[in-house]
Structures are given as structure tokens and as C-alpha cells.
Amino acid sequence: MSRVWNFSAGPAALPLAVLERARDELTDWQGSGASVMEQSHRGKRFITMAAQAEADLRALLDIPADHAVLFLQGGATQQFAQIPMNLAGEGDSADYIDSGHWSAKAISEATPYVKVNVAASAKAAGYRQLPPRESWQLDPRAAYVHYTPNETIHGVEFPDVPEVGEVPLVADMSSNILSAPLDVRRFGLVYAGAQKNIGPSGLVLLIIRRDLLQRAGRPMARIFRYADHAAADSMLNTPNTWGWYLAGLTFQWLLAKGGLAAMGAANRAKADLLYASIDGSGGYYRNPVDPAARSRMNVPFTLHDSALDAPFLQESEAAGLLALKGHKAVGGMRASLYNAVPLEAVEALVAFMRDFATRHG
């Protein structure tokens, strides 16, 4: 089969140009006679590539020098634990904003390490809107404020970075990092699993204000301590070298595409097209999210009759539209529109949806 349009929520579509490059040099990288996966991470070739990847990421996001960049393992889920281990002292509390499935997971994994104060929650509203900023019960003595700018399952996204004063703001950007320009200076810590907008799974990116590196006081193994990873340039132990390499190729692809301003505009156009198609379907398709909170990255939608779900999935897959099945928590369909999903994919989806509605009236 030739390539399909892939709407997977993650691990998600990667840029075809990145995959083709990785394929072409898979058995012989940079004329070394070996794969990038077969290189020592302490060798000159790998270190040069790794440093270039960090430099390209810094250029893309305009990361200031007082923020360190780490390439880690364990996924965002492990960071749910490592963040309080590193940023909170014994007895400290931290504020968490509960805006969906992933916020709730971050809260539950943090509880062994910090007193969690759920400063705001949209749970009672079925996570179909964001907790209004004016309702947040923030504690000025909190070790940090944690929130999830985009929720993949409920399809909600913060349109702006919330103002939280002097307390360090921590954001799980797994599903929307690099999708538009970001003012990194407003954050104490940004982290993201790679498998949506960065590269393959098994890599997690962490951007942390350097003064926060000194906070970790409790006893723990060095492998959990951000300061040790930063001091070792993320090579405290063998990193995920393949993931780092593919992330680097993706950063180069983003730069060549015009950077994050261009990606932001493209992602806006893609999401607008799909939401317009849903909203203009006369109720055939529905998205339940407050329009002010709708995600540009993950668009869940239902059909007016759930008996049509099975034929929709079957016919869409036959039409080369992959992974549209919604998460079981909300049902229906979901189209994820990360950076590597081009406008043509959304156009194909929208055309299919229109055609499907006509045929299954």
C-alpha cells in the first residue's frame, strides 16, 4: 500500500521527508559504515548531531540561555513523578489545573511526592470547557503550577498561556509543542513526550529554567535528578539515540518549513477547516467542546447516529484515512492534526465526511 493520511493521536504521523531520510541512511549514517543506532553516544559524530538538534530546537522556540534542554526517557508519564521529585521539597504543595484525562493522570502520579492542590477543575463540566482563569484557587506559596495546555482525549486546548504570577508554571506540552510559537520565558518547565510533534515514542523533551535545577533536595538516584542530566548534557546514561536523531531531523524539517509561525498558521487552517465542516454538517457530525477551548491538535467528533460509527471507520480506512477511531472515554471519532499531518489530509477527510453523510443520509 502507498502512504495513507494518518490521524493517529500518538504515536502519530511523522513527516514523510524525515522518514525517507532516516530510511536512506539507515545502514550507513554519514558515511560511517554503520547505522546511527550503532554509534556510541560518546562518539564525535553522535555528539555533534545531538548538539545540532538542541541548537535547532533552541532556534525554533527561541529558548533563552537560562533554560536548559534535556532529552530524557520514560515518557511524559514518568515526568508526572519526576517533576514533584525535583521541584517540590518535603511538605511542599503544588497547584494543579484539572482540564482532562492527562491533567488527572499528572495529579495522580504526583501525589506520592507532593501535596496536590487541585486549584481548578473542569471535570464537572465533562471536560468540555476550560476552568475559567478567574476561578483558579492558586496558592502563592505553591512549589509550582501544573497544567496541560492541550488534552488529546477531550480535545480541549488553552488558547493562551495563563498568568500565574511568580510561581513557576509547568506545562505538559506533549500534544501541542512546536505547533505554534511559544514564549518559553513564561515557563519554569515545559515537557513533552516525543510521539506527537517531535519524533518516535521513547523520548521526552524537557525545557527547564536553570535556577529550578537546584531545588531537588530529597534523596533520590541521580538518574531521576534533572540537575545531573543537565550537567551531563543528557548523557548521564545512554540516551535514546534513535529518538534524538529523528527529533533532530524533525527540527530541521520545521526550520525548512518556515518555523513555528508557519506551522501555527498551517495548524490553524487545518483545524478551522475541520471544525467548519463539522459545524456546517447540520448536526450530522458534532463536536461538543466550547468553541473557545477547542483543540487545534485533536478534534473529537460524533456522528448523529452511533450505529454509523462502524461503517464510518471501515469506509474511511478503505479510503486511506487511518486511525480515526475516538478514545473510548468519549466515543465517536477523533482526528489528530499534528504538524506532520498536511492540509491535504484534512481536505481528504472533510471530502470523505461530506460524501459519507450524503451516502448514509
Added chain:
Amino acid sequence: MSRVWNFSAGPAALPLAVLERARDELTDWQGSGASVMEQSHRGKRFITMAAQAEADLRALLDIPADHAVLFLQGGATQQFAQIPMNLAGEGDSADYIDSGHWSAKAISEATPYVKVNVAASAKAAGYRQLPPRESWQLDPRAAYVHYTPNETIHGVEFPDVPEVGEVPLVADMSSNILSAPLDVRRFGLVYAGAQKNIGPSGLVLLIIRRDLLQRAGRPMARIFRYADHAAADSMLNTPNTWGWYLAGLTFQWLLAKGGLAAMGAANRAKADLLYASIDGSGGYYRNPVDPAARSRMNVPFTLHDSALDAPFLQESEAAGLLALKGHKAVGGMRASLYNAVPLEAVEALVAFMRDFATRHG
């Protein structure tokens, strides 16, 4: 450049057949129209592949049903911490055998979580021999006994599995797993970073006796708890899907090569050839390790005059022999002879060494 003979200590050589297969299906896996890296780990295709990889590993190592197999992240270094977190209760002690660099690291990363009793150490002997079994000061109340069957830097390897009675035996097999048959029943826990004999870095394999899963009593996030990973078939969060896939291809390659008995014989022959070449060089090359403790996987050697190190490295690389530089802790050279390094590579190395000695008399 065409492929070279790669003696890297890790990330190390992978079987060329595995790399070529991965290359050929990189943009379209199993006719799905997408890469294996672009598939949901919860999708049928990935789950089927993942289960087959586990089944193949179980066949290779004859893993009994009462041992669980986990595919995790974070490298063996993270396991240095997770093992005591999961196997030791508050106030427990554990016995550690110190046979080299990696044993020492395992000890230092464990200390925040368990009282470490160094039951035996070869440090005073420069790690050139193994601590004799009869000298081990084992504690029958220890939570477990930890040892490192092969040490990559000092090039020492235990020829047999030590008898430790009823206390669960824990082994860091990062550098010699799958290199010969192994009686998994003798172990409470075996773990291995993938980047030597299994696949790319960023994946760690863990084989644990199921009754030990229930030991973890202390408060910790679920992501650190083996029992939760086992209950979720290693999909508690998104696993390293690429690493899992390549590991599965490697397991198939090993089965096709005749399994671990065949690999054991091949690895014995490779190591014997290189050690014979060193020992027969009239002192031109030297390996300082007690012959009874010499590693089949990592062969460090020095030249009789360290001024020859630079030309040796330069000429060997020009001859298509990659990554022979020794670790700075011991100096000189090191040839790592993992499964994916064929006998032809060792023959080429031995021929080069003989030729070099002749030319540089």
C-alpha cells in the same frame, strides 16, 4: 562507504539483516501505509507484533510462565534505582557483588532506597579477576543479591551463575543477555539495556519472577512499579515502539540463526580467536584479566607501547574496523564482540593486529 566491522561497546552493532528489514518497511509497515513508529501502541497491528516479540524471547530463553517479561524505558541505570524501590521494603538490606564499573554504579544508585551490603568486591584487585565465591559475605535475610555477570569496561565475566540459596538473585545482563543459553529459573530478576545484544538504546528488558511483583510496598508513582507494568503488558504508558519492534526483529534473527546454543558457540569461537591472538603476540598485545574471568563480550587489550595507540586507531579505522578505542578507565583498546559481530569481523581484526605488529615492530 560500505558497512564496516563495528566493535562498539554500545550502542553496538545490530544484525545487518535486521537493519535492512527495518529500512525496507520504514515508511510502510505491514502494508499499513504508515511506519511502525506512526502506529498506535494500542492498535491491533502493534499489539500483535509486541506479543510475538515476547513469545519469541520466551522461546529463545525458555522463560518459564512464572516469570513476567517487561519492555521498559530509562536504561539499566534507571533499573539500578527501580530494583530496590520494588524489591526492598523500608529498612531492608540487599547484597551487592562489586565486580567492576557497572556493579559500582548499581550500588551507588541503589543507596537512596536500600541498605547496601557489599558482600564481595574485586576493586582492590583492579577488577582484573572475580571476587571468589567462597569470599562472599552473603546475608540470608537480604532482600536480594545483585551482581553484574559481565563488565564491559574491565572485560570480566562470570563463567557460571553463582549459587546464592533462597535469596532472589538479580542480574544486570545488559552486556551479555542472549549471548548463550541461560537458566532463567535461577534468577529472581534479569534486566538488560537493549543497546548491546537486543536492539537500539532507549529500551530495557526486564524478566521478573511474578511473586516478586508483590513486594513493592513503599509509596511511589505507578510508572515505577513493576506490578503495574506487568498488569498493563508494558503499556502503562506509550512504550518505546521502535525499540520493541527492532528487538522483535532481533529475536527472529536469533531464532533463525539456531537460537542461543548456536550463538553461545559462535561467541565462544570469536572470543577464543581474539584472546589467542593477543596471548600469542609475544607481549605485543596484552589483556590483563584472569583467564578464568575473561569476558566473551568485551575484550580490552593494550599495546606494548602506548605511543602506538594513535596509529593503531587511525589505521584500524581506515581498514574498516570501527570503535576500537578503549574506555578511558583502562586505556588501550577494546573490541566488543556482541551477537551481531560475526566471526569474519574478528578474523579481520586479528589479521589487522598481526599486520600492524609486523609493520610497527
